[in-house]
Amino acid sequence: MDLFCCESESVTKFSEDSVLLEDSRVFENLLQIEDRYVLSSCYFKCLQTDLKPYMRTIVAEWMQEVCEEERCQDEVFPLAVNCLDRFLSLVRVQKSQLQLLGAVCLFLASKLRQSRPLTAERLCLYSDHSITVSQLISWELLVLNTLKWDLSAITPFDFLGHILRRLPIFREMDLVKRHAHTFIGLCTTDVKFSMYPPSTIAAASIGAAIQGLRARLDIQWSSPSELLSKLQAITGIERDCLRACWEQIEETIVSRIAAATRASLNSLGLSTNHKLAEQEMGSLGIIQAENPPDVQDVLF
Numbered sequence: 398m399d400l401f402c403c404e405s406e407s408v409t410k411f412s413e414d415s416v417l418l419e420d421s422r423v424f425e426n427l428l429q430i431e432d433r434y435v436l437s438s439c440y441f442k443c444l445q446t447d448l449k450p451y452m453r454t455i456v457a458e459w460m461q462e463v464c465e466e467e468r469c470q471d472e473v474f475p476l477a478v479n480c481l482d483r484f485l486s487l488v489r490v491q492k493s494q495l496q497l498l499g500a501v502c503l504f505l506a507s508k509l510r511q512s513r514p515l516t517a518e519r520l521c522l523y524s525d526h527s528i529t530v531s532q533l534i535s536w537e538l539l540v541l542n543t544l545k546w547d548l549s550a551i552t553p554f555d556f557l558g559h560i561l562r563r564l565p566i567f568r569e570m571d572l573v574k575r576h577a578h579t580f581i582g583l584c585t586t587d588v589k590f591s592m593y594p595p596s597t598i599a600a601a602s603i604g605a606a607i608q609g610l611r612a613r614l615d616i617q618w619s620s621p622s623e624l625l626s627k628l629q630a631i632t633g634i635e636r637d638c639l640r641a642c643w644e645q646i647e648e649t650i651v652s653r654i655a656a657a658t659r660a661s662l663n664s665l666g667l668s669t670n671h672k673l674a675e676q677e678m679g680s681l682g683i684i685q686a687e688n689p690p691d692v693q694d695v696l697f
Contacts, residue, residue: 424559427551428596428633434479434550436592440486447491450588456481456499457586463503463515463523470511471578475552475585475595477506482591483550484540497528501536509548553581556599556632563631566607576606580646587649593642600628601642605650 417423441450457478464474480502484490490498500520507514517530541548557577561570580602584590590598608621625643629636 418558418562424556427555427559431551431594431596434483435594436482436486438486439588439592440482441588444487444489445485446489448485448495452492452495453481453485453588454586456495457588459496459523460499460503461582461586463520466523467515467519469507469515472510472552472554473503473506474582475554476510476548476550477502478585478591479550479552480505480540480544480548484543487543496524497532497536498540500524500528501533501540504533504537505540505548551595553584553595553599553602554578556596557581557603560600560603560628560631564603564627569610573603573606573610576610577602580605580650583649583653584646589645590642593638594634596632597634597639597642600632600634600639601646604628604639604643605646608647 441448441453460477460481461474463469464477477499481499484498484502500523504515504517504520517533520533521528521530557574561574561577566573577599581598584593584598584602593601604621604624607624625636625640628634629639632639
């Protein structure tokens with residue numbers, strides 16, 4: 398009998414374990430250890446004098462595009478950004494090194510959270526070869542040593558399934574989950590959410606998703622306040638903190654939609670400054686190029 402070995406190019410996605418999701422001990426352990434990986438202060442004010450918040454947003458959006466292009470596991474992107482933020486809170490870097498740091502964090506996160514990690518060569522390609530493989534390997538060791546090899550950070554995706562399982566939305570769970578995924582990605586790219594605990598971002602994203610889908614779903618809550626109370630009871634998060642994060646998510650969504658609409662109108666020729674419109678659309682991640690653009694072109 399002949400034996401054949403076939404290699405598949407498809408990406409293997411893991412499925413959620415219902416036993417773990419329904420075990421309250423797992424959920425409680427996540428809540429207890431999540432604070433270890435949350436920023437305690439904004440590093441732009443005290444350490445990163447050469448960087449500005451918009452630069453971090455540009456690099457985070459580039460990292461998200463790479464993950465989408467490579468069809469990475471959902472957890473890779475927020476874990477990579479968490480590593481990026483934790484490193485930036487400890488070590489001063491120049492803006493010319495920011496994309497390199499982002500690539501290294503993607504490199505490490507993919508090794509932890511998926512069966513087929515990103516390759517150094519592919520990451521260099523996505524940077525338009527503004528970084529080299531030797532730089533990537535060298536900085537990989539630097540990031541590992543700086544973070545004391547502790548990369549197993551908790552992300553909002555770790556809480557998503559646990560919270561959804563404890564809400565009475567069984568038939569609509571997949572739809573709510575898809576919208577919450579989008580909102581978590583939005584929060585990950587925006588630096589103002591970097592100091593919120595992952596459980597807060599996950600719960601607020603679910604609340605915003607359900608609230609936005611009320612007209613399409615058979616929702617059992619009479620008001621957002623009732624839903625907020627239910628999420629608070631599940632997670633133990635302070636009500637004011639959860640509400641603040643929820644409101645910020647909704648404000649960010651509105652501002653992104655408005656900016657995307659303006660950029661789309663400009664791209665149709667309603668503005669003479671076409672180059673500005675293209676830059677704005679690119680910064681919002683509206684244009685999904687075959688290869689994500691080089692961040693260096695935007696930062697300099």
